[in-house]
Amino acid sequence: MYLLKIKHMNFIEELKWRGMLQDTMPGTEEQLQKEMTSAYVGFDPTADSLHVGNLAAIMLLKHLQRCGHKPFALVGGATGMVGDPSGKSAERKFLDETTLKHNQACIQKQLEKFLDFNSGANSAQIVNNYDWFKDFSLLDFLRDVGKNITISYMMAKDSVKNRMESGISFTEFSYQLIQGYDFFYLNEKHNVKLQMGGSDQWGNITTGTELVRRKSDREAFAITTPLITKSDGTKFGKSEGGNIWLDAKKTSPYQFYQFWLNVADDEALRYMKIFTTKSKEEIDALAEEHAKEPGMRALQKALAKEVTITVHSEEDYNKAIAASEILFGKGTLETLQSLSEEDLLSVFSDVPKSTLSKDQLATGISIIDLLSDLTGLCASKGEARRSIQGNAISVNKTKADESKKVDLNDLISTKYLLLQNGKKKYHLVVVG
RNA sequence: GGGGAGAUACUCAAGUGGUUAACGAGGACAGACUGUAAAUCUGUUGGCCCUGCCUUCGUAGGUUCGAAUCCUGCUCUCCCCA
Numbered sequence: 041m042y043l044l045k046i047k048h049m050n051f052i053e054e055l056k057w058r059g060m061l062q063d064t065m066p067g068t069e070e071q072l073q074k075e076m077t078s079a080y081v082g083f084d085p086t087a088d089s090l091h092v093g094n095l096a097a098i099m100l101l102k103h104l105q106r107c108g109h110k111p112f113a114l115v116g117g118a119t120g121m122v123g124d125p126s127g128k129s130a131e132r133k134f135l136d137e138t139t140l141k142h143n144q145a146c147i148q149k150q151l152e153k154f155l156d157f158n159s160g161a162n163s164a165q166i167v168n169n170y171d172w173f174k175d176f177s178l179l180d181f182l183r184d185v186g187k188n189i190t191i192s193y194m195m196a197k198d199s200v201k202n203r204m205e206s207g208i209s210f211t212e213f214s215y216q217l218i219q220g221y222d223f224f225y226l227n228e229k230h231n232v233k234l235q236m237g238g239s240d241q242w243g244n245i246t247t248g249t250e251l252v253r254r255k256s257d258r259e260a261f262a263i264t265t266p267l268i269t270k271s272d273g274t275k276f277g278k279s280e281g282g283n284i285w286l287d288a289k290k291t292s293p294y295q296f297y298q299f300w301l302n303v304a305d306d307e308a309l310r311y312m313k314i315f316t317t318k319s320k321e322e323i324d325a326l327a328e329e330h331a332k333e334p335g336m337r338a339l340q341k342a343l344a345k346e347v348t349i350t351v352h353s354e355e356d357y358n359k360a361i362a363a364s365e366i367l368f369g370k371g372t373l374e375t376l377q378s379l380s381e382e383d384l385l386s387v388f389s390d391v392p393k394s395t396l397s398k399d400q401l402a403t404g405i406s407i408i409d410l411l412s413d414l415t416g417l418c419a420s421k422g423e424a425r426r427s428i429q430g431n432a433i434s435v436n437k438t439k440a441d442e443s444k445k446v447d448l449n450d451l452i453s454t455k456y457l458l459l460q461n462g463k464k465k466y467h468l469v470v471v472g
Numbered sequence: 473g474g475g476g477a478g479a480u481a482c483u484c485a486a487g488u489g490g491u492u493a494a495c496g497a498g499g500a501c502a503g504a505c506u507g508u509a510a511a512u513c514u515g516u517u518g519g520c521c522c523u524g525c526c527u528u529c530g531u532a533g534g535u536u537c538g539a540a541u542c543c544u545g546c547u548c549u550c551c552c553c554a
Contacts, residue, residue: 095474142497163525200492220509228474272524298508301508302508304509304510305507305509305510306510333507334507334509335506336507337507337509340507340509365506368508369508406523420518420519420520421519421520421522422518422519422520422522423516423517425514425522426501426502426516426517427501427502427516427539429502429503429516430501430502430515431502431503431504431516432501432502461501461502462502462503463502463508464508465501
């Protein structure tokens with residue numbers, strides 16, 4: 041066992057100032073001080089991508105590794121087949137095995153972006169609990185695991201208690217044992233002494249520490265991080281379009297960047313601490329800068345930058361910025377025309393598009409028809425009319441009135457037409 | 473089983489025979505302001521071949537010149553008594 045070098049940061053202290061510490065089991069800090077400690081966080085393969093709601097848990101591992109400890113990311117191939125009742129009001133549907141396999145592979149890839157797998161002793165490691173559960177027979181499980189935990193202990197967990205009224209299947213009831221055994225297994229095979237997770241996981245985690253203590257004479261510890269809240273009460277990690285995913289195919293780097301850039305002032309500092317690896321000094325400096333000139337959104341920009349680069353790439357980040365500038369900056373018809381066709385398509389890659397033929401345009405199309413029937417930017421002609429009367433509609437960055445007819449002369453690069461409803465809703469018409 | 477109340481647009485909620493596409497509130501969207509913000513102010517919020525027309529007030533019929541509004545059947549919800 042390696043002794044932790046002096047220069048390493050104290051993980052608990054680190055979590056504390058970052059506002060990421062909800063609960064710790066007694067003795068955890070001592071253990072972390074004593075030696076390089078292996079710790080794990082589990083991820084359910086319920087979808088083929090993680091989303092920003094999982095990010096805090098990922099960051100636990102990342103911060104852990106930065107503090108010189110060894111992170112294990114557990115992909116829940118087995119637990120995903122059972123279903124965690126925590127925070128769920130109703131029984132979950134099963135995913136089929138092919139889907140689960142696919143999801144596991146995708147999630148594993150995403151986790152790899154955050155952790156260092158090549159840092160010597162504390163290199164990150166990814167494990168899948170399906171590997172040790174697939175050949176574990178029911179009888180063996182009942183004898184080895186079930187025997188150690190009493191029903192009353194299991195029923196005392198909130199995740200179970202909250203479901204006693206509405207109903208919980210034996211399968212979901214057993215979930216904590218499966219997860220608990222994960223901890224035991226990782227403890228025995230990989231010397232993992234600490235499990236971390238969101239505060240909703242406390243119940244499951246303690247079943248694990250309990251199991252380790254009863255089945256062995258070893259020690260096991262736990263840390264949870266608070267669930268991320270928003271000041272307006274809405275759920276973190278959602279936008280109009282739904283979840284913000286880490287997968288670029290589900291949430292484009294541009295949308296991802298925008299999500300972070302649009303974080304409210306109240307939350308930016310908090311998120312900065314959780315989702316970036318910037319030091320306290322760096323963050324304090326940014327907060328000060330932000331306070332001086334809130335309009336510059338120094339915090340949001342730095343936050344969006346670091347997270348976008350980590351999850352996607354520096355190149356994606358630069359593209360997102362370029363697109364943002366054109367879409368939200370003081371763009372005019374001139375700036376639009378100065379774009380190369382390639383840049384134009386890249387900037388508007390996230391914008392809904394529709395195609396029209398040259399013939400359709402040749403005779404001129406009324407703006408009302410274009411907005412409603414031909415592009416769907418407005419739900420009906422009435423709505424199109426109202427939007428125009430409300431001064432919300434622009435064609436190629438120029439406000440349009442109701443009598444506007446669009447024809448071939450309006451095209452940019454003889455091929456494109458940029459429609460805009462309000463400040464943020466764009467639609468690109470491609471004429472081909 | 474007996475008795476009562478109700479069902480109105482995204483939600484809540486007025487309206488109880490004739491300018492009622494339906495008061496008001498919230499939400500949502502847009503405009504001004506701004507930081508691609510918050511707060512605030514303003515406008516819009518059934519559809520269309522749009523100075524007019526059509527379709528909507530649980531559902532199906534009926535009365536009437538005319539109904540969301542009156543009558544009847546049906547469906548559903550809630551409450552009270554057994």
